[in-house]
Amino acid sequence: xxxxxxxxxxxATPILFAALGELVAERAxxxxxxxxxxxxxxxxxxxxxxxxxxxxxxxxxxxxxxxxALSMLFAMMTQYLLSNQVATGxxxxxxxxxLTAMFGKPYEGVKAPAMxxxxxxxxxxxxxxxxxxxxxxxxxxxxxxxxxxxxxxxNHDAAHGLGYPVRAMRIAALAFGGAMAGMxxxxxxxxxxxxxxxxxxxxxxxxxxxxxxxxxxxxxxxxAGAWLFGGVTVLQLRLQAAGVAVPVQFLAMAPYLATILVxxxxxxxxxxxxxxxxxxxxxxxxxxxxxx
Amino acid sequence: xxxxxxxxxxxxxxxxxxxxxxIGFSVGRGEIHALLGENGAGKSTLVKMIYxxxxxxxxxxxxxxxxxxxxxxxxxxxxxxxxxxxxxxxxDALTVAENVALGMENPPPRADxxxxxxxxxxAYGLPLNPARRIASLSAGERQRVEIIRCLLxxxxxxxxxxxxxxxTPQEAEILFATLRQLAAQGTAILYISHKLDEIRSHxxxxxxxxxxxxxxxxxxxxxxxxxxxxxxxxxxxxIIDRSGRVPGAEILQVQDLSSSGEMxxxxxxxxxxxxxxxxxxxxxxxxQEELLAALSGEDPTxxxxxxxxxxxxxxxxxxARRRLGLLSAPEDRLGHAAVPEFxxxxxxxxxxxxxxxxxxxxxxxxxxxxxFAEAVINAFDVRTPGPxxxxxxxxxxxxxxxxxxxxxxxxxxxxxxxxxxxxxxAGAAAAIRQALLDLAGNEAGVIxxxxxxxxxxxxxxxxxxxxxxxxxxxxxxxxxxxxxxGLMLGGGHGMEVGHVPA
Numbered sequence: 123x124x125x126x127x128x129x130x131x132x133x134a135t136p137i138l139f140a141a142l143g144e145l146v147a148e149r150a151x152x153x154x155x156x157x158x159x160x161x162x163x164x165x166x167x168x169x170x171x172x173x174x175x176x177x178x179x180x181x182x183x184x185x186x187x188x189x190x191a192l193s194m195l196f197a198m199m200t201q202y203l204l205s206n207q208v209a210t211g212x213x214x215x216x217x218x219x220x221l222t223a224m225f226g227k228p229y230e231g232v233k234a235p236a237m238x239x240x241x242x243x244x245x246x247x248x249x250x251x252x253x254x255x256x257x258x259x260x261x262x263x264x265x266x267x268x269x270x271x272x273x274x275x276x277n278h279d280a281a282h283g284l285g286y287p288v289r290a291m292r293i294a295a296l297a298f299g300g301a302m303a304g305m306x307x308x309x310x311x312x313x314x315x316x317x318x319x320x321x322x323x324x325x326x327x328x329x330x331x332x333x334x335x336x337x338x339x340x341x342x343x344x345x346a347g348a349w350l351f352g353g354v355t356v357l358q359l360r361l362q363a364a365g366v367a368v369p370v371q372f373l374a375m376a377p378y379l380a381t382i383l384v385x386x387x388x389x390x391x392x393x394x395x396x397x398x399x400x401x402x403x404x405x406x407x408x409x410x411x412x413x414x
Numbered sequence: 415x416x417x418x419x420x421x422x423x424x425x426x427x428x429x430x431x432x433x434x435x436x437i438g439f440s441v442g443r444g445e446i447h448a449l450l451g452e453n454g455a456g457k458s459t460l461v462k463m464i465y466x467x468x469x470x471x472x473x474x475x476x477x478x479x480x481x482x483x484x485x486x487x488x489x490x491x492x493x494x495x496x497x498x499x500x501x502x503x504x505x506d507a508l509t510v511a512e513n514v515a516l517g518m519e520n521p522p523p524r525a526d527x528x529x530x531x532x533x534x535x536x537a538y539g540l541p542l543n544p545a546r547r548i549a550s551l552s553a554g555e556r557q558r559v560e561i562i563r564c565l566l567x568x569x570x571x572x573x574x575x576x577x578x579x580x581x582t583p584q585e586a587e588i589l590f591a592t593l594r595q596l597a598a599q600g601t602a603i604l605y606i607s608h609k610l611d612e613i614r615s616h617x618x619x620x621x622x623x624x625x626x627x628x629x630x631x632x633x634x635x636x637x638x639x640x641x642x643x644x645x646x647x648x649x650x651x652x653i654i655d656r657s658g659r660v661p662g663a664e665i666l667q668v669q670d671l672s673s674s675g676e677m678x679x680x681x682x683x684x685x686x687x688x689x690x691x692x693x694x695x696x697x698x699x700x701x702q703e704e705l706l707a708a709l710s711g712e713d714p715t716x717x718x719x720x721x722x723x724x725x726x727x728x729x730x731x732x733x734a735r736r737r738l739g740l741l742s743a744p745e746d747r748l749g750h751a752a753v754p755e756f757x758x759x760x761x762x763x764x765x766x767x768x769x770x771x772x773x774x775x776x777x778x779x780x781x782x783x784x785x786f787a788e789a790v791i792n793a794f795d796v797r798t799p800g801p802x803x804x805x806x807x808x809x810x811x812x813x814x815x816x817x818x819x820x821x822x823x824x825x826x827x828x829x830x831x832x833x834x835x836x837x838x839x840a841g842a843a844a845a846i847r848q849a850l851l852d853l854a855g856n857e858a859g860v861i862x863x864x865x866x867x868x869x870x871x872x873x874x875x876x877x878x879x880x881x882x883x884x885x886x887x888x889x890x891x892x893x894x895x896x897x898x899x900g901l902m903l904g905g906g907h908g909m910e911v912g913h914v915p916a
Contacts, residue, residue, distance in 0.1 A: 266515075266521075269508075269512055269515060269516060270516070272505070272507070272508065272512075273505050273508065273512075273516050276505040276506065276507050276508060277503075277504070277505050277506070279503075280499075280503035280504060280505060281505075281516075282467075283467065283487065283499060283503045284487055284503060284516055284517055285466065285467075285486045285487030285488040285489075285490075285491070286516075403507070404505070404506060404507065
């Protein structure tokens, strides 16, 4: 039982990182659909650095930088050139996948250095991911910069009117989101698969995006969503191993189907329920342009 | 009276527009000073310069004897300037306390802040629960949050940008009582409005702006509303002509009209005669949009609820109703009444296509559409280069004239309009009102939904109030007082005048 839970934590960690980062960006009002691209960028950069230095820790640091660098590309396009966030995010994903496919060739078939073990048989990255949940929550809800970040995401015109730096806040949130996505991607290459293969994030970035909505932009909800996804992933692996007479493809679909189902249920509750509205930040995805 | 704030020779130029030119005026300690002008006269630019949102190109400002040149709103707040915005600068998903904290430079810890909000709000008779989310508050309560946010900073100069446009008359009275109290404690108040009666009864001095320049600073009590309006517009206002209307036969019957939605209509009933204007008042969000949608056909209702000339329209969509002569103009000009990216002539096609034969054999007759758009532009004095201009490029007032004109020239049997003159300058508003009166004079029935009570009193023959989705019984407008209307609208929503020892 405990070993299953450990597997679940491992499967949840990449998504937890990426979703927490995206949550902060979305709470600041930016919809970055490039999570998948930033994850795969981090996966390759981190793997390459870890392989070259023999230090997984250094690998994760480089992965964070690579993810943040990719997010700055997105920030420049959407915050200064006011490009469409959806289109730019999709482009970033395609860009990340293409770039890593090209530069990743030399690393195919190479093995990753051993992960550093942490307490209770869990590696340090799992602990860091778990610790980030209360940290992000505390930052958003309890600190003044967090309050300003939420204000910027909720109503950027009003925040600007009160004199808060909308653009700077969003760029900082995007950088954080990129760094988190990069580390999440690197967890797949360095700690889970232990090697580099093209497109190895396999849609984890998209799942992370869905989980942010599933979580209703709440860090604790992100943890629940990541665990749910991790649990279904582990379950389908177990069922496959146990030789259940269901085609493997159907089992592999299960986590994605579960995510879609949950999103449908949430939308249905908002549409037909009494609560109304929803927790989406008011300025999410809208470009901001200040007249001076 | 010592000056708290003084502006000298202020100027600001935007590409193609001289927004402010050589502005000079002063506000004294304990004074309520009105800033009066039409839309586009430069009031907002001026206020944004004082609040540090816009930097002046030339001139200087003095606050409490110190030069005032704030780099951003934070600097302005630190210098003692506070501002209540016209469109609330609140964050719906955040709590009252969080919203207040965002408006302060160094907010105290959460618990202290909540306590102070409760104290100050009760002291000024504007009770507020600091833990409530903004989304759950009424317009009046939201404004209290803005005001409390300002008061907690002990401002020297408080700027209020059209604060009463969203309030019931009773709520407005409470606001003025609060302002008087503040002024008595020495705060200088700069009060922006285009409601002349309000300014005449509550302000000590008024500075009038026209086309970015100061026309003069006057004592508003020494002038009639007419004279002030003339200074504001630069010409005598057109006098509204109500003559020549004789209510005829009933043309529209609405009964047992209920709807779903955020503010559902509940058993609304009304009748409308030919040649009559029915005014429907109410504070925003009490079912106005739902009523317009039910009448226009956007939101079809149960059978037998909307009947025009004996025909049951309840199940018909907007286009079918338009063919029969029931036209409408919604409140939201950009995005609901008109497509911002479309040209004016394309926009005429959207509602006038069938009645003006602009579509033949399924194909658009572009030259006919252009001719009709030109007719609207000429008849309603829409200031635009031509029918090829995008709707989104027009100023609010001009687009509103176009939207109303498009429906009026469609020769409606019944016209339903929501907020026909919202955010429109005085000259354009007068033209729109006159057009509605002329329409009624030509045997059409008109329903005007509005939050501007003066407008409803001026236009309508009968008046009803919409409150929480319920429509009151109509009363003849003649002899109705503002107080009675206020009570029909639901009164002051539990507010009371404050009791702070001066």
